[in-house]
Amino acid sequence: MWYQELKQQEQTYVINSYGRFPIALDHGKGARLWDVEGKEYIDLASGIGVNCLGHDHPVLTKAIEDQIHKLMHASNLYTTAPMVETAKTLTTATGMAKVFFANSGAESNEGAIKLARKYSFDKYGPGRYKIITLLNSFHGRTITTLKATGQDKFHDYFFPFTEGFDYAQAGNIEDLKQKADDSCCAVMMELIQGEGGVLPQEKAYVHAVAEFCKQKDLLLIIDEVQTGIGRTGSLFCFQQYGILPDIVTMAKGLGGGLPIGAVMAAQSCCDVFTPGTHATTFGGSPTVCAAANAVLSVVNQADFLQEVQRKGEYLKEQILGFQSPEIQGVRGMGLMLGIIVEEGKHSAFVGKLLENGVLAITAGKNTVRLLPPLVITQEEMDQALAAMKAVFCQS
Ligand SMILES: *Cc1c(COP(=O)(O)O)cnc(C)c1O
Numbered sequence: 123m124w125y126q127e128l129k130q131q132e133q134t135y136v137i138n139s140y141g142r143f144p145i146a147l148d149h150g151k152g153a154r155l156w157d158v159e160g161k162e163y164i165d166l167a168s169g170i171g172v173n174c175l176g177h178d179h180p181v182l183t184k185a186i187e188d189q190i191h192k193l194m195h196a197s198n199l200y201t202t203a204p205m206v207e208t209a210k211t212l213t214t215a216t217g218m219a220k221v222f223f224a225n226s227g228a229e230s231n232e233g234a235i236k237l238a239r240k241y242s243f244d245k246y247g248p249g250r251y252k253i254i255t256l257l258n259s260f261h262g263r264t265i266t267t268l269k270a271t272g273q274d275k276f277h278d279y280f281f282p283f284t285e286g287f288d289y290a291q292a293g294n295i296e297d298l299k300q301k302a303d304d305s306c307c308a309v310m311m312e313l314i315q316g317e318g319g320v321l322p323q324e325k326a327y328v329h330a331v332a333e334f335c336k337q338k339d340l341l342l343i344i345d346e347v348q349t350g351i352g353r354t355g356s357l358f359c360f361q362q363y364g365i366l367p368d369i370v371t372m373a374k375g376l377g378g379g380l381p382i383g384a385v386m387a388a389q390s391c392c393d394v395f396t397p398g399t400h401a402t403t404f405g406g407s408p409t410v411c412a413a414a415n416a417v418l419s420v421v422n423q424a425d426f427l428q429e430v431q432r433k434g435e436y437l438k439e440q441i442l443g444f445q446s447p448e449i450q451g452v453r454g455m456g457l458m459l460g461i462i463v464e465e466g467k468h469s470a471f472v473g474k475l476l477e478n479g480v481l482a483i484t485a486g487k488n489t490v491r492l493l494p495p496l497v498i499t500q501e502e503m504d505q506a507l508a509a510m511k512a513v514f515c516q517s
Pocket residue numbers: 226227228229231260261262263312316317345346347348373374
């Protein structure tokens with residue numbers, strides 16, 4: 123079916139909650155995608171940071187195929203080996219202690235919020251529930267994670283929202299200290315704000331937050347839903363900041379395209395959830411965990427992660443090398459990059475890139491966001507760069 127016909131049927135049958143780009147994707151290979159009309163694209167979006175191994179990666183597709191024939195789903199009433207293996211790999215690689223499996227980023231953050239509140243309730247009794255997040259953050263679309271998101275535009279329509287959140291200015295430790303009163307139990311933050319505009323936090327600030335949390339026995343929750351699984355050039359971004367959080371959440375890249383999320387807890391709080399206190403039907407299914415194990419077998423290798431850093435540096439350098447008057451800067455780490463343009467112009471640039479065969483996405487008010495597959499090749503990068511140069515240097 124061609125795009126126009128598909129689009130018409132979409133408008134008839136699918137709830138209109140997304141502003142979609144005007145193409146319908148059909149299939150992909152590596153960092154290349156083809157739409158239903160046969161036009162080819164270089165994928166610098168990865169399904170919003172999900173397809174970290176690109177498209178049709180043999181290690182991933184084989185692992186999923188083998189597992190679905192063996193056992194697709196079992197529920198959490200039973201133990202399965204793929205789930206145990208994912209948890210073991212994640213904790214061994216990070217120094218964290220234990221893992222709870224969810225199905226998305228929002229759900230993982232919801233789990234982290236519940237864990238932090240129960241940690242505090244168990245230890246201090248009721249009244250200590252507030253979670254400080256950062257202004258301009260993004261933590262998900264459930265009623266609670268919307269409220270955790272530090273952007274007013276997300277706090278509309280769906281009243282009443284979950285209570286118990288306050289928002290501190292990123293980079294301002296005094297603001298955070300002031301807002302963390304006696305009712306506070308945790309601080310939750312992204313180390314690079316993704317949706318907010320690819321904004322990395324300063325190292326000194328993150329260290330100050332971590333130290334303050336220790337002092338006050340506040341749990342430090344790092345939302346690595348976008349930054350995790352090799353995206354920034356280390357398995358998790360927090361490893362480059364030199365901190366050990368109490369809780370790390372992840373999703374997007376973990377399944378390489380299958381829906382899986384996880385809440386990873388440090389020794390400090392890994393036994394807070396007990397049977398009956400938190401659960402999900404689908405979480406940690408053998409299929410999604412087999413996918414995660416395949417992803418981790420590729421990504422959790424020093425030479426692979428080094429390549430992610432090298433590719434990120436290369437893209438950054440080349441893009442700055444365009445010397446385009448439209449580009450005000452490039453920020454980010456590894457293969458999570460933001461090209462800063464004039465406020466409000468980011469969507470138009472992303473549209474032009476698409477017309478020129480490059481899929482990118484927006485972030486914040488002025489950022490063209492690049493989240494290429496971590497396996498992107500030199501040739502694919504150079505093809506994308508040539509198209510980008512044409513877009514940013516025309517006129
Ligand atoms: C995408 C994202 C989420 C939400 O994940 P979903 O899977 O869409 O629920 C939460 N936090 C961050 C940092 C994200 O980038």
